[in-house]
Amino acid sequence: MSHAISSDAILEIGQSFWKAKALLSAVELDLFTVLAREGPLEIDAICRRVGLHDRGARDFLDSLVALALLQRDELHRYANTIETDLFLDRDKPTYSGGFLEMCNERLYPAWSGLTAALQTGLSVHEEDRESGDFYQRLYSNRTSREVFLGGMTGGVRAVARAIAAQFAWREHRSVVDVGCAEGCLLVEIAQAHPHIQGRGFDLAPVAPSFDRFVTANAVGDRVTFQAGDFRVDPVPAADVIVFGRVLHNWNLATKRQLLARAWAALPPGGRVVVYERLIDDERRTNATALLASLNMLVVTPEGFDFTGGECSQWMRDAGFRETRVEPLVASHGMVIGTK
């Protein structure tokens, strides 16, 4: 069965990069933070503050009004909406713009190589092919490392909150988040469940960003970092082991190997949690998850996304006796396996 779609809707999909780039440029120019600090502002003041030429300024700002990302009052002054003030002002702890900064810097340019990636099966980053891993390149430079890790926090915050609320944390005492980035998930769990001890396991260059984030969120006494390479080192032991948007970076053999390492590190009754933008089992409806898998084609040497059913099967093959799939938020879902 196919969905009906009008010709307008087809053209709208084709030009949806207009909307995307208007938002990404607004974040790049720090427009929302400036308006949070100083708004409402008239157009001339905005041009001076964020460095806009007057030719495009009015259309740019009014486009953002039409997209419900800004509001304009009867005195022609622009201000954030309640939502953009909350999520796109970098001075607030709720800032999620890091994800958009990463989209602007890394993914938007990379996606111009989609056609070639589809034809060759190769990511746009030729330089990663030998190492099989883009993290070495990404983390060799402080700016790209921080943009990436901030992007992970921005993209995961709502999902982390849902996992902290939904999972049966009262049945467990400790959690290891494998590939934890800045530790957003562990912070949300630790804040909601004071009995939980958390450990982040990630590559050594991630440590300073993790420490900064966890300290700023006041859970440093219960959330610690362990540096390691999960392709070589064992996964640290805990009651619950989480892989969040980690398995999708890798080929099938590595996905299975990581689940096997989690099984080895868990006690009987322990749980593995995989959260991702899970593709629906019919592969028909979760367009964001399907496109996320194409994103893996474009930016990783061998990664791909998967359905809840596929992940459940890999867990059972690794020895987990019971699995279940639960929806989360923002096109994400989690697969839980019990040892």
Ligand SMILES: C[S@@+](CC[C@H](N)C(=O)[O-])C[C@H]1O[C@@H](n2cnc3c(N)ncnc32)[C@H](O)[C@@H]1O
């Ligand atoms: C796509 S990010 C996901 C981050 C976070 N879990 C989330 O959902 O936002 C993958 C994470 O895996 C980490 N990672 C990649 N290769 C690794 C390795 N070989 N050993 C340990 N961590 C690794 C990266 O540093 C990064 O933090």
